[in-house]
Amino acid sequence: MTQNKVFNTQSAPHIPKKNSVAKLMLTLGLALTPAILAHVFFFGTGIIIQLTLAVIFALCFEAISLKLLGKSIKLFLKDYSAFVTGLLFALCISPVAPWWISFIGMFFAIVVAKHLFGGLGQNIFNPAMLGFAVVLISFPQAMSMWLPPHSISPYAMSFVENLQAIFFNQFPSTIDFDTLTQATPLDLIKTGISQDSMMSEITTGIAFGNFGGVGWEWVANMYFLGGLFLIYKKIITWRVPAAVLLTAIAFSLPFYLIDPDNFIGPLQHIFSGGLMLGAFFIATDPTSGCSSHKGQLIFGAGVAIMTILVREFGNFPDGVAFGILIMNMSAPLIDRLTIPKAFGQKDK
Amino acid sequence: MVSSINSQQLYKLQGGIKLPHHKNDSLQNGLSHLPIADKVYISLRINRGNIAKALVKVGDKVLKGQIIAKPDTTNGSYIHASTSGEITAIMQRATASPEADISTVIEITTDGKEQWVLLNKKPINQAYIDSVSAKDIIDSIHNAGLVGLGGAGFPTHLKYTSNDTKINTLIVNGAECEPYITCDEQLMLSYPEDLISGILLMMKASAASQAIFALEDQVGNIKSAIEKHIKQRKINNIIVTKVPTIYPAGGEKQLIKVLTGREVPSGGLPLNLGIIVQNVGTIKALSDFISEGRPLVERIVTVAGDCIGMAQNFITAIGTPMSHLLQHAQFHKDKTHRLIIGGPMMGYSMPDCSTGIDKTTNCILALSKNITQHYGDALPCIRCGECVNVCPAGLLPQQLHWYIKGENLEKAREHHLFDCIECGACAWVCPSQIKLVDYYRYAKSELKYLDYKREKSDQAQIRHEQREARLERLKAERAAKRKRTRRRTTNTDKIQKDLSATMERIQKAKAARQDTKLETKNDSK
Numbered sequence: 001m002t003q004n005k006v007f008n009t010q011s012a013p014h015i016p017k018k019n020s021v022a023k024l025m026l027t028l029g030l031a032l033t034p035a036i037l038a039h040v041f042f043f044g045t046g047i048i049i050q051l052t053l054a055v056i057f058a059l060c061f062e063a064i065s066l067k068l069l070g071k072s073i074k075l076f077l078k079d080y081s082a083f084v085t086g087l088l089f090a091l092c093i094s095p096v097a098p099w100w101i102s103f104i105g106m107f108f109a110i111v112v113a114k115h116l117f118g119g120l121g122q123n124i125f126n127p128a129m130l131g132f133a134v135v136l137i138s139f140p141q142a143m144s145m146w147l148p149p150h151s152i153s154p155y156a157m158s159f160v161e162n163l164q165a166i167f168f169n170q171f172p173s174t175i176d177f178d179t180l181t182q183a184t185p186l187d188l189i190k191t192g193i194s195q196d197s198m199m200s201e202i203t204t205g206i207a208f209g210n211f212g213g214v215g216w217e218w219v220a221n222m223y224f225l226g227g228l229f230l231i232y233k234k235i236i237t238w239r240v241p242a243a244v245l246l247t248a249i250a251f252s253l254p255f256y257l258i259d260p261d262n263f264i265g266p267l268q269h270i271f272s273g274g275l276m277l278g279a280f281f282i283a284t285d286p287t288s289g290c291s292s293h294k295g296q297l298i299f300g301a302g303v304a305i306m307t308i309l310v311r312e313f314g315n316f317p318d319g320v321a322f323g324i325l326i327m328n329m330s331a332p333l334i335d336r337l338t339i340p341k342a343f344g345q346k347d348k
Numbered sequence: 349m350v351s352s353i354n355s356q357q358l359y360k361l362q363g364g365i366k367l368p369h370h371k372n373d374s375l376q377n378g379l380s381h382l383p384i385a386d387k388v389y390i391s392l393r394i395n396r397g398n399i400a401k402a403l404v405k406v407g408d409k410v411l412k413g414q415i416i417a418k419p420d421t422t423n424g425s426y427i428h429a430s431t432s433g434e435i436t437a438i439m440q441r442a443t444a445s446p447e448a449d450i451s452t453v454i455e456i457t458t459d460g461k462e463q464w465v466l467l468n469k470k471p472i473n474q475a476y477i478d479s480v481s482a483k484d485i486i487d488s489i490h491n492a493g494l495v496g497l498g499g500a501g502f503p504t505h506l507k508y509t510s511n512d513t514k515i516n517t518l519i520v521n522g523a524e525c526e527p528y529i530t531c532d533e534q535l536m537l538s539y540p541e542d543l544i545s546g547i548l549l550m551m552k553a554s555a556a557s558q559a560i561f562a563l564e565d566q567v568g569n570i571k572s573a574i575e576k577h578i579k580q581r582k583i584n585n586i587i588v589t590k591v592p593t594i595y596p597a598g599g600e601k602q603l604i605k606v607l608t609g610r611e612v613p614s615g616g617l618p619l620n621l622g623i624i625v626q627n628v629g630t631i632k633a634l635s636d637f638i639s640e641g642r643p644l645v646e647r648i649v650t651v652a653g654d655c656i657g658m659a660q661n662f663i664t665a666i667g668t669p670m671s672h673l674l675q676h677a678q679f680h681k682d683k684t685h686r687l688i689i690g691g692p693m694m695g696y697s698m699p700d701c702s703t704g705i706d707k708t709t710n711c712i713l714a715l716s717k718n719i720t721q722h723y724g725d726a727l728p729c730i731r732c733g734e735c736v737n738v739c740p741a742g743l744l745p746q747q748l749h750w751y752i753k754g755e756n757l758e759k760a761r762e763h764h765l766f767d768c769i770e771c772g773a774c775a776w777v778c779p780s781q782i783k784l785v786d787y788y789r790y791a792k793s794e795l796k797y798l799d800y801k802r803e804k805s806d807q808a809q810i811r812h813e814q815r816e817a818r819l820e821r822l823k824a825e826r827a828a829k830r831k832r833t834r835r836r837t838t839n840t841d842k843i844q845k846d847l848s849a850t851m852e853r854i855q856k857a858k859a860a861r862q863d864t865k866l867e868t869k870n871d872s873k
Binding site: 006015019020021023075076120235237286292341344345 | 527612613697713715719725727728730732734744778783786
């Protein structure tokens with residue numbers, strides 16, 4: 001019998017939760033704000049320019065990819081996922097890196113890592129990390145230009161000077177090339193160790209604060225704060241960050257205890273480089289991470305171990321990006337091995 | 349094991365969600381008897397698609413409570429006329445079921461007299477409970493046409509006729525965890541005494557040594573009212589317990605977990621744990637049948653939603669068209685976007701309001717677009733994992749979705765698809781607004797079909813192999829026979845040969861004799 005359909009007959013649930021991907025992504029952006037402010041406070045306004053550039057490039061590549069793939073630009077630009085990718089990428093690079101770093105990084109992040117793998121939700125690798133790894137390997141010199149934080153710097157760059165540096169590679173004459181390179185704490189350690197300096201000598205240097213580098217440790221604190229906010233808002237769970245940070249401490253501690261002159265201390269590890277950002281904002285990316293709860297713990301632990309191995313024994317000063325990319329590759333396997341037992345299947 | 353169940357100790361349910369309550373509107377307007385409609389449409393559908401057999405024909409006059417259809421097998425339940433009148437049609441019509449399935453429906457044009465069949469009333473006092481046998485109660489359950497009124501519609505008597513397991517606990521499910529629905533709460537408010545009587549009968553029928561009466565912790569003073577009656581009747585083996593209002597804590601398996609800490613084995617039934625779970629409505633219906641003689645011909649239905657002016661609970665005859673109920677509750681049809689039978693989490697949306705209510709219809713919800721509308725756009729899954737956190741069955745909903753979308757159904761089965769209870773918590777939290785439960789239902793039915801086909805093809809394979817074997821055997825037999833025959837044939841040849849040889853010999857001998865005769869003749873000459 002055919003009936004006249006009077007009402008909508010979609011299936012349950014009929015009272016959807018007020019939740020959306022866009023809301024999720026914007027909350028993530030909001031959680032980054034304290035760290036961005038700390039960044040500006042310690043390293044100047046360069047980061048604002050980098051953030052703007054990366055987001056603009058990200059959105060442009062997103063729109064172009066969607067257009068070429070015949071997907072709805074309006075629908076997918078509104079999900080803010082490219083926006084977040086841009087933010088995360090910019091926070092990994094130097095505030096004075098040239099503009100084309102963002103361009104190339106975002107091309108690999110959005111076009112290659114995201115859309116060539118099928119777009120939103122289909123990417124195997126975290127887009128921001130893939131983009132970052134590409135520019136880090138391809139342009140080591142441009143990537144290692146960092147300014148020391150204001151408090152220990154002989155000269156602080158103004159907004160206009162930052163613009164000139166980023167777009168025209170023109171630095172104020174007061175800044176010599178030595179100040180400009182090898183300035184991140186992890187870089188200093190790597191160089192120091194290679195010159196047979198002792199860790200205690202290196203870390204008493206002017207660039208080091210209580211647990212990490214001056215300024216750096218505060219940015220890391222702010223990532224931690226933002227991360228707690230995300231856990232509170234139930235955007236992420238505690239599992240990945242806890243696994244990353246605790247494993248980093250547990251794994252680096254034996255090295256440090258045996259040979260404190262040649263190995264970085266656990267606190268130095270977690271408050272330096274990208275580990276805190278990675279732990280809360282990047283390794284928690286659900287698309288490229290693990291889905292089972294046990295899998296998430298393994299994922300986080302893997303990121304930490306890889307990071308520390310690269311920092312201590314590799315050629316690069318930091319290894320968070322590599323750690324995350326390698327664990328991204330392993331995630332499907334980990335998921336397969338950690339299917340949770342369903343209700344009523346527990347052996348009892 | 350039994351006595352260890354403590355009324356105070358509750359166990360944690362994994363997953364689950366907190367939902368808006370929306371129950372006050374219908375509760376504050378109380379319970380009333382719905383006047384009988386002009387026509388009622390009684391569906392003959394029993395659970396799992398079985399159809400009861402009609403015992404009446406068009407033109408028959410029926411009385412209220414008269415049996416009008418009976419099940420083909422013992423796995424069904426009786427269906428009674430819910431009012432007096434005339435059978436005016438037996439037809440195929442949409443029923444109050446998912447997708448508004450078409451099934452056989454008996455139309456009764458009411459005469460308005462509400463004339464009952466002869467009712468057999470027995471007061472339920474201690475003397476009655478002591479004297480009645482478990483079998484008599486189970487027969488009553490069957491004769492009253494009882495099914496699970498909580499929603500599944502499982503024929504109640506089947507729970508009591510399993511001989512393999514000893515039942516030790518009856519769980520009385522008064523925890524309605526879906527928003528809006530208040531028919532059970534209203535029933536508990538209005539009929540606490542009947543409920544206690546019903547519980548005692550059910551306990552007698554199942555030989556359970558104790559009953560746990562589970563209520564949501566958000567209900568008002570129902571607990572003390574029920575406890576007062578329990579105390580008055582000096583009963584010491586019924587415990588009233590409040591459970592946290594977390595959806596879906598009122599689901600059968602979830603409720604058992606919360607109350608006892610034990611999990612119904614995957615693919616099993618509460619019976620496997622020696623537990624029977626019974627909805628309060630079903631219990632009240634049993635008490636009605638014994639004390640009043642009335643079979644299950646009416647139930648309490650909540651009419652609610654933001655398109656209902658006067659949300660309330662109605663005692664409604666089974667088969668009453670939804671339109672009749674809505675009309676008495678100030679229904680705003682124009683505003684309504686979805687008309688739902690059941691709750692907002694698991695209920696099914698109906699295309700129109702002409703369908704007659706069923707024994708399992710606990711609620712009719714009319715919701716406007718404001719409520720049913722999604723907040724964001726439907727997007728691909730980003731694997732955020734919210735669904736994993738809320739799944740009460742401990743599944744990985746996003747992985748299931750992934751595999752089903754890729755038509756990798758066996759993988760979905762490996763990820764315990766069949767342990768999904770379709771509660772919809774995953775779809776509710778999904779930021780990408782994916783209709784996850786639809787995927788699971790599809791995959792389940794597809795897998796069942798594939799299994800069925802596989803079974804068939806396995807059978808065909810076995811049959812084929814058997815046939816091959818049979819042919820082979822016949823061939824071998826024929827060959828053996830032929831061989832035997834051939835051997836026999838060879839033998840005849842030999843005999844023939846022997847025979848001809850002998851004949852030759854005889855001939856030769858004869859000839860020789862004749863020759864000698866001739867010679868002698870010649871010699872004598």
